Amino acid sequence: MTQTQTTPPAAGPDFRSDNVGAAAPEIIAALARANADTATGYGGDTWSQALQTRFSEIFEAKVSVFAVATGTAANALSMAAITPSWGAAFCHERAHILTSEVNAAGFFSGGGLIVTVPGPHGKVDPAALDATIAAQGKGMMHRSQPASVNLVQATDLGAVYTVDEVRAVTEVAKRHGLKVHMDGARFANAVAHLGCSPADLTSRAGVDILSFGMTKNGGLLCDAIVVFDEAVARTIAWQIRRAGHVWSKGRFAAAQLLAYVEDDLWLRNARRSNALARRFDTGLRAIPGAGLWAPIEANEIFLRTDPRTMDALERAGIRFVRRSADMARFVCRFDGTEAEIDALLAALATGASHG
Amino acid sequence: MTQTQTTPPAAGPDFRSDNVGAAAPEIIAALARANADTATGYGGDTWSQALQTRFSEIFEAKVSVFAVATGTAANALSMAAITPSWGAAFCHERAHILTSEVNAAGFFSGGGLIVTVPGPHGKVDPAALDATIAAQGKGMMHRSQPASVNLVQATDLGAVYTVDEVRAVTEVAKRHGLKVHMDGARFANAVAHLGCSPADLTSRAGVDILSFGMTKNGGLLCDAIVVFDEAVARTIAWQIRRAGHVWSKGRFAAAQLLAYVEDDLWLRNARRSNALARRFDTGLRAIPGAGLWAPIEANEIFLRTDPRTMDALERAGIRFVRRSADMARFVCRFDGTEAEIDALLAALATGASHG
Amino acid sequence: MTQTQTTPPAAGPDFRSDNVGAAAPEIIAALARANADTATGYGGDTWSQALQTRFSEIFEAKVSVFAVATGTAANALSMAAITPSWGAAFCHERAHILTSEVNAAGFFSGGGLIVTVPGPHGKVDPAALDATIAAQGKGMMHRSQPASVNLVQATDLGAVYTVDEVRAVTEVAKRHGLKVHMDGARFANAVAHLGCSPADLTSRAGVDILSFGMTKNGGLLCDAIVVFDEAVARTIAWQIRRAGHVWSKGRFAAAQLLAYVEDDLWLRNARRSNALARRFDTGLRAIPGAGLWAPIEANEIFLRTDPRTMDALERAGIRFVRRSADMARFVCRFDGTEAEIDALLAALATGASHG
Amino acid sequence: MTQTQTTPPAAGPDFRSDNVGAAAPEIIAALARANADTATGYGGDTWSQALQTRFSEIFEAKVSVFAVATGTAANALSMAAITPSWGAAFCHERAHILTSEVNAAGFFSGGGLIVTVPGPHGKVDPAALDATIAAQGKGMMHRSQPASVNLVQATDLGAVYTVDEVRAVTEVAKRHGLKVHMDGARFANAVAHLGCSPADLTSRAGVDILSFGMTKNGGLLCDAIVVFDEAVARTIAWQIRRAGHVWSKGRFAAAQLLAYVEDDLWLRNARRSNALARRFDTGLRAIPGAGLWAPIEANEIFLRTDPRTMDALERAGIRFVRRSADMARFVCRFDGTEAEIDALLAALATGASHG
DSSP states (O other), X not given: OBOSOOSOOOSSOBOSOGGGSOOOHHHHHXXXXXXXXXXXXXXXXXXXXXXXXXXXXXXXXXXXXXXXXXXXXXXXXXXXXXXXXXXXXXXXXXXXXXXXXXXXXXXXXXXXXXXXEOOGGGOOOHHHHHHHHHHHOTTBTTSOEEEEEEEESSOTTSOOOOHHHHHHHHHHHHHTTOEEEEEETTHHHHHHHHTOOHHXXXXXXXXXXXXXXXXXXXXXXXXXXXXXXXXXXXHHXXXXXXXXXXXXTTHHHHHHHHHHHGGGHHHHHHHHHHHHHHHHHHHHTTSTTOEESSOOOSSEEEEEOOHHHHHHHHHTTOBOEEEETTEEEEEOOTTOOHHHHHHHHHHHHHHOOOO | OBOSOOSOOOSSOBOSOGGGSOOOHHHHHHHHXXXXXXXXXXXXXXXXXXXXXXXXXXXXXXXXXXXXXXXXXXXXXXXXXXXXXXXXXXXXXXXXXXXXXXXXXXXXXXXXXXXXXXOGGGOOXXXXXXXXXXXXXXXXXXXXXXXXXXXXXXXXXXXXXXXXXXXHHHHHHHHTTOEEEEEETTHHHHHHHHXXXXXXXXXXXXXXXXXXXOGGGTOSSOEEEEEOOHHHHHHXXXXXXHTXXXXXXXXXXXXXXXXXXXXGHHHHHHHHHHHHHHHHHXXXXXXXXXXXXXXXXXXXXXXEXXXXXXXXXXXXXXXXXEEETTEEEEEOOTTOOHHHHHHHXXXXXXXXXXX | OBOSOOSOOOSSOBOSOGGGSOOOHHHHHHHHHHOSSOOOSTTOSHHHHHHHHHHHHHTXXXXXXXXXSOHHHHHHHHXXXXXXXXXXXXXXXXXHHHHSSTTHHHHHTTSOEEEEEOOGGXXXXXXXXXXXXXXXXXXXXXXXXXXXEEEEXXXXXXXXXXXXXXXXXXXXXXXXXXXXXXEETTHHHHXXXXXOOHHHHTGGGTOOEEEXXXXXXXXXXXXXXXXXXXXXHHHHHHHHHHTTOOOTTTHHHHHHHHHHHGXXXXXXXXXXXXXXXXXXXXXXXXXXXXXXXXXXXXXXXXXXXXXXXXXXXXXTTOBOEEEETTEEEEEOXXXXXHHHHXXXXXXXXXXXXOO | OBOSOOSOOOSSOBOSOGGGSOOXXXXXXXXXXXXXXXXXXXXXXXXXXXXXXXXXXXXXXXXXXXXXXXXXXXXXXXXXXXXXXXXXXXXXXXXXXXXXXTTHHHHHTTSOEEEEEOOGGGOOOHHHHHHHHHHHOTTBTTSOEEEEEEEESSOTTSOOOOHHHHHHHHHHHHHTTOEEEEEETTHXXXXXXXXXXXXXXXXXXXXXXXXXXXXGGTOSXXXXXXXXXXXXXXXXXXXXHHTTOOOTTTHHHHHHXXXXXXXXXXXXXHHHHHHHHHHHHHHHTTSTXXXXXSOOXXXXXXXXXXXXXXXXXXXXXXXXXXXXXXXEEEEOOTTOOHHHHHHHHHHHHHHOOXX
């Protein structure tokens, strides 16, 4: 089996992904602090209980929080909780659940169908969603029944849905009776970019269930599912347990998540990686011929370029991901440096052809 | 949803489970050490690569190791890898996959049937297994087809299969063409008890795939699947990825597992919890009327007792699990103390009726 | 792959199953009658519409009827409609869904767990059911959640639940919040035996969904699912369609079912096979040493006997099924004859040892 | 739930589908003939045995034949037999398994992903298939693994793959290590059109498993799966049984299929419906402005037209299916008439605008 991050690990600036980065020292420290005495297993510990309270404060409503191992687990279990096995789930044609998770959503839902919707910059277009849901054939016996919508925030091209844009999508979904999942692998980056409240961007905007990412932004081994819809919360616990995503030593997951939101660590980290991406954005304007696939609004950069330029970058020691012949992806890490950005800009300015 | 560890968390000796215990400081330290520089994601890092080598040394053969979040994930993904959706899996009637995992094995295998086999002390009886497999109806069109056997080591009553006992079961399995999974949630305790080589107890004894437990014996958030059978290894990777059990920051999982086997930490920890259980065993002989459900061979104690005695223990501040009206479970932790054992013995000597 | 009806096909009396019998001529005739003009596909035809009306009359309430190919399809789709993938379904330890359907219920429900309940003569014992549901651990995170109960009418030992007996089981189920499926592969035989109304034996007695068997009692290639619970009816249609059990030429299925209930054909046929079984029952009393596993109340006979007697019967040309060393099954067909019964009795009287 | 054949059933020419047609009298007669004596159940009867022999003659190789209730069952079970739950199945973007079967293939395979391939006239384009398989990421851990290809013969636009065209697709599939399923819902029409041998069009052309349609061409309630690949044949039987698609009175399915191929009934029927479609094709040339979505090579006609024309046709009493604003589908039945064709042509000539 091949890895997807194929750039050879070298010493140069590393933009392969935010998940190649380190963990936040605050989170490592929280693990050490939690490591005393005994604690009830499987989420019965005080950290896991505090997690419910703390996240309910952050989201300004009673929510149910479930720590799970990965973003794929968070996404697939969330989608399965709102998509019956005869249901259809709608997502952007570049959505992570479709392109990068071995159809985990299809597996966990027992055969739910994923239907794609176009839209600019990785965002589901509300009108296209409306038409696609309508075309799916609600009530028609031969068709998987429309059940759910998946939004990725920030998107798979690095853009950020505004609160109004989220609302526009969820309104279409609700009108057709569908539930809405937000894949927030980079939710912190989106919130940091918008400066809005987490509640405004999710439950108040019509989101029923959220994958709350931590790994890419300073966590180690843990993301979370935040459930806003009470009916979903009632049954998802067994689906998560059965998926092998309830840790017996749950305190070590909850402690990570608590440290992650303590003193706004999550937003501070996100602001750092976002700022690095903006620094790149600014620098890029001075480079003639360079282009972007989408505006830089979070911590990801999707450069519209060519193989010759990508070769040149690699020769300069820049590590990144070649998505296609004309798309190179660079991700800024919370623990990245301005020097890395500047090295990237220099390499682009020097060696790039920008066909 | 209710927790299963219902004893109220108090200050007394805590025998509710080994998973209520702390993490080994060596493993916490390893996490901190791994937290530098960037590392390729999804198992492409150097820790994950070293893990393959190190475990191949331990098991004296080329093995494939996959870190996963929990023992349930390790068990269910292992069983699914050797049980087709029309297959039957055979396990002891007290096996964890049957009693405590929300039928995760049935879910991941797409509907595989679990068939129970009796046997003393939680061990699958080879003759009973032979008869049960035969009765399942190999080749009969109406019956789920015999596919796999699950052994729990140490067993769900705290006993340990000897190498010969493992072999006796796997020989029956192989004769019928079935593959064998060992649920080694307490594999370290079994190896420590037997003083044998890990290879003798697994691949050389006919085991095809192993759940290698770490959490209960000093880990935080990670167990592993060790695959001995090459055909299984070829396809299980996608099943694990799709289950959301491949961490992007895989170094933090691999580093835990490497620290766990470094300088035999796993065996040293297991010897400590085993020794505590033996200390109890010795002390118990002085208490008239006390009985056990199975010999104490690892770190679990299944006391044959009565509700009045259990009430008395709880009043004495002892924390444990009531399994039934006549079964109380006590688990010794690697970070438990002799004082806890002595307190338990004293409470039993004083207040117990041992009906 | 081996067949289960292993007795070599010969010319003698044939008690191997009611499914070895012919189709009712009335039903063949109905197929021929339906074979004119064009008809809307997939259940939009007038026969399929009439079926809804006709069955609603028979069951004295608005029901939804779905023709499916087999009893296994009817059972598995019914159970899946009332058992989520994290649910537990309770059935008798001899239930057909457990012993003879390759765990189709587990497959269609996406991994639902089947839990067995004892009881005399193949009937679920209400008190045992109560205890088994309670022991399954409602609300406990590690346990498949109690969801549904399966009753077989007539039972897998040939007995018939009275209306009160059905009620006693469904009352336990309802008290725990479970839904109830009746596997009515031999529903006609049960109704004929009891002389009650179909409604009294099902919806009025707490049954939510019924497998309405036709094949064993004169049909060709079609059984039905009758849904009493409206919430279930709303989603089961897609599950049936997706299972490949909605015929495009649905008129040929509906026409069979309409002919089956026309002029009480279903009850007339059932009375004939029941009467043959009763004739055997009467005759058996004259044979010393003979015993039964359950009272003969429908068209099946489960003889408590021995291998020597079974050998003798086979030598006499009697065709039947050896269930175990001490259980021989004989099924009376609607198209069977009194001569066949008498030949069986004679063979038993002559050659049997009845150990 | 809504039906898809929405045109109100009236007295006019009926082109809604071939499945609105009657059954062949020869097949009804075969059912009546098979209705004598008892017969071993579940495919152990002499008809089912003869079916294996007869189809092995027709396909000039030892094949395994399984009668199933519907084409959806045949397709989904076939695809599931060659697609693991972590696999990707490739089909044309108009393929029936994608558009009209509630994702049954995804369900039966346990979450297999369906990936679409473009191509003219509903045919998978070999070069596009090659590129799409390559892009799916064989060996990449985040991607469903390429497993199978689905061809529809005749296609979902009514065209027919030649033997060479089938080969061109299967060669791409084989080069990538994929297995090939042919959805032969209208296989008879394709064979009749090409005048080739069934073997040349399937196993000799690289097809591993075939859905052999009968319902649309004169059957009642039965299609078949023909397995050419021995490894697939070894396990598919349990999957079919578990799907509820093995009839206990299997003789009534096998007898239909035997009658269907007796004296080339299947080809004679197909030639009749094909000829009706050709009659239309010829007539259409005289109508100015009329266009087709694909050449008429089997018994389906996909007219490129407009809503005004479709309204006019409906007013003229023509029954057909509106696929979209510019696509009207007309299917010729084996029991259709030249008068129906002529009425359709007349209605088109008179009222049509052919925008």
